[in-house]
Amino acid sequence: MSLKKIFPFLTWLPLVKNSWKDDLIAGITGTIIVIPQAVAFAMIAGLPPVYGFYTAMITPIIAALFGSSYHLISGPTTTSSIVVFAVISKFANPESELEAFISLAIVLSFMAGVIKLLMGLAKMGKLVNFVSHSVVIGFAAGAGILIAFKQLKHVFGIEVPLGSSFYEIINYIIVHIQETNLYVLGVALGTLLLAFLIKKIKYISRLYMLIAMILGSVLAILLGGNLHGIETVGHVPSNLPPFKVPDFNFEDMRLLTTGAITLALLGLVEAVSIARAVALHSHQKLDNNREFIGQGLSNIISSFFSSYASSGSFTRSGVNYQAGAKTPLSAIISAIGLMIVVLFFAKYASYLPKPAMGGIILLVGYNLIDFHHIKQIIKSSKREFIVLMVTLLGTLFLELETALFLGILISLFFYLEKTSKPNIAVFGKNKDEKFLNVIRDETAKECPQVKIIRIDGSIYFGAVEGISSYFSDLYEKNESKHLLIISGGINFIDLAGAEWLSQEVLKWQKRDGGIYFVGLKIISQDILQKGGFVKTIGAENIFKDKNTAITTIYKKLDQAICTNCEVKIFNECK
Structure with a gap:
């Protein structure tokens, strides 16, 4: 076996001498983009913001070194975050049992990484082809709606009971709507409106989340901040990810097995789909098995540095390519840039108001709903529409892993029924x-x-x-x-x-x-x-x-x- 097979970065490393300037610009752009996302995704996962930073520092570097795509940026993502929260919240409450919740999240990341790595070594890259496009779109849309509704407590300032289901959240908000904190609602909707407006401005559209969050923070201060119940994310440690061996408890790992398989499968589908989407424009030849290995190693190694489960990010990968990245060096530069920001500017992150984050996450959830492809599916195929709706509704009303596997089973049933x-x-x-x-x-x-x-x-x-x-x-x-x-x-x-x-x-x-x-x-x-x-x-x-x-x-x-x-x-x- 050649060294390039074991260390794929040896393939693109010689290209860096000609592309480092492009990679540097793309990397710096990526650092700016990831700051608000890291905080938002950590909140979605039920974790303190710093764990979003840790994940965005370590995983992109490992995935860049051992993956296949030149443009895929790994790190915390919406899908991974919501699955982490759904899986771990069954066993630990993120507010009253935060230490246990964090510990389980890190172990879950390690387990998902091992599954991804084994699938890559077993050359099972073609398996992602069995997860149909409609399943992915349905799951993403359902996850987007679920994410948005889980943020309503931060948008309205209403204390929704922990662990509430989709239906229970709707019901609770309607019943207690008179308890809405108008200051909190003003910050959330103001941030959301600013994000929409900034996204339409050509030269700063890529930074819409960051700018909207900063302006949302200013709005919260102008409205009186904590005096009117506008909570902030709190203290963000100004340090690099600490090395710590995950708590490998056999009983915990047994409980997390199904969730780890779901997380691994979803993460791989997400990463490979994004890599393929970018490769359509970059014309790069991809190796699915190599991507599996890269994603697996990134999850395994990062779990020893207090990171939770990660995957490929569509937003950051798209921005990375559009910013002119030529090699995975841009992902490494982006991660190092984030380390510098956390070391020297972490104190400013502690002032981010939760309603502003809630407003941004509403937009993140909305962006996950692919209206274009949903309309296309409705027009073109009744069977695909059924697959989409089963997966979407399953995501809202069932366990996430149940929704995913149900969508896959129904799509495979329709395929077999057609070929029969x-x-x-x-x-x-x-x-x-x-x-x-x-x-x-x-x-x-x-x-x-x-x-x-x-x-x-x-x-x-x-x-x-x-x-x-x-x-x-x-x-x-x-x-x-x-x-x-x-x-x-x-x-x-x-x-x-x-x-x-x-x-x-x-x-x-x-x-x-x-x-x-x-x-x-x-x-x-x-x-x-x-x-x-x-x-x-x-x-x-x-x-x-x-x-x-x-x-x-x-x-x-x-x-x-x-x-x-x-x-x-x-x-x-x-």
């Missing part, structure tokens, strides 16, 4: 002497002795019943003794399919006919060859082209019928 019914078209020859689907042209005529069909789809265990039923009808209701299958659309044949196919061939041969194949792919022939099914089917009945097949089959036809036939669709007939 391959399209089968009947072919004939039209007046222009062209073979085509008889449904497409009423003038197309069929040979009375040879049925020609085309199968579009795989012949596998899930599809055998449907295809078998079609063939039974064909056998019983059709006088043709010979069946020619145009096989270019058969993607693969599994063992169940091969066994059924060989039995079907024998059935047709018993009535002095046969089944013949044209254009059967090598991959489809593989199981037939290895399983010995070709002996039953007959190698002489598998043809490369249609003309050779028809010439061979014609010799087996009843010539008496051919003499009186008025159709004569084959050249041999004439």
Whole structure:
């Protein structure tokens, strides 16, 4: 194994001598962007703001060194944060049991990292392809709504009971709406409005969250701050992430296993999806397995530095690419920049008002709802819409991991249900002497002795019943003794399919006919060859082209019928 396989940063390190200026600018931009996000995401996870900073310092460096994408920025994200809160809050209250909550969050990060790493080493990168686009969009939309509603206590200044569900939050806010603190509401809505306005200003739009939070803090001071119940995030330690071995308690780890799997799977889907989205513009070739390893190592190593679970950030990755980053050095510069800010300017973060953060997080939640793709799904596919809605509603009313797995299962069910019914078209020859689907042209005529069909789809265990039923009808209701299958659309044949196919061939041969194949792919022939099914089917009945097949089959036809036939669709007939 080459050193570049073990240490992928050796691949891009030589490029730095020409790109360091671009990476420096992108890195500094990333530092500014991550400051408000780190605080907001830590709050979403139920953790003190400093843990958002710790996570944004360590994970980007490890992911940059060992990942695949040149532009992906890792760190705290909305999705990871909300999953961390949902998983840990079952076992510890973040307000009354903060130490235990933090400890479990760090152990959860380590466990998710180990799962990601093992999946990468086992080359399971293709697994993320089984999480459909609709599941991701539905989960993100549900998470966005959930995030927004969980911040309403900071927006209205109403003490919503801890651990309240989505429905309970709505109900509690409605019942206690008269308790709203208008000063708190003013700061939250003011910050939200400022963020919307600043985002529309071209030259400072990238910094809209940071500027809105600063102005929101000024607004809170002008309104009287703590005198009117406007809480701040409190003391933020001015130090680098401390090295501390996570508390590996077997019982805790057993309880967190399901959550760790969910977190790992979601984090990988998120990271790989973002890396792919950026790669569409950068034209970089990605390695999913390498990305899995990078994400896994970043979670494992960072957990020893008081960091919680992380993944790829769409916002920061997009900004990183647009700011001109050429190599992962920009992610490392961004992390180092944040270390400098925390060391020398942490005291200013302690003045951030929670209502201002609540207003910003409302916007974060709103941005997670991909209205464009949701409209596209509604218009294009009922099945995909069902998958989206099940995942979205599941995210709101069920456990997050249940919602995710439910969405994946339903999308896989629809996929299997669709592939279990391959399209089968009947072919004939039209007046222009062209073979085509008889449904497409009423003038197309069929040979009375040879049925020609085309199968579009795989012949596998899930599809055998449907295809078998079609063939039974064909056998019983059709006088043709010979069946020619145009096989270019058969993607693969599994063992169940091969066994059924060989039995079907024998059935047709018993009535002095046969089944013949044209254009059967090598991959489809593989199981037939290895399983010995070709002996039953007959190698002489598998043809490369249609003309050779028809010439061979014609010799087996009843010539008496051919003499009186008025159709004569084959050249041999004439």
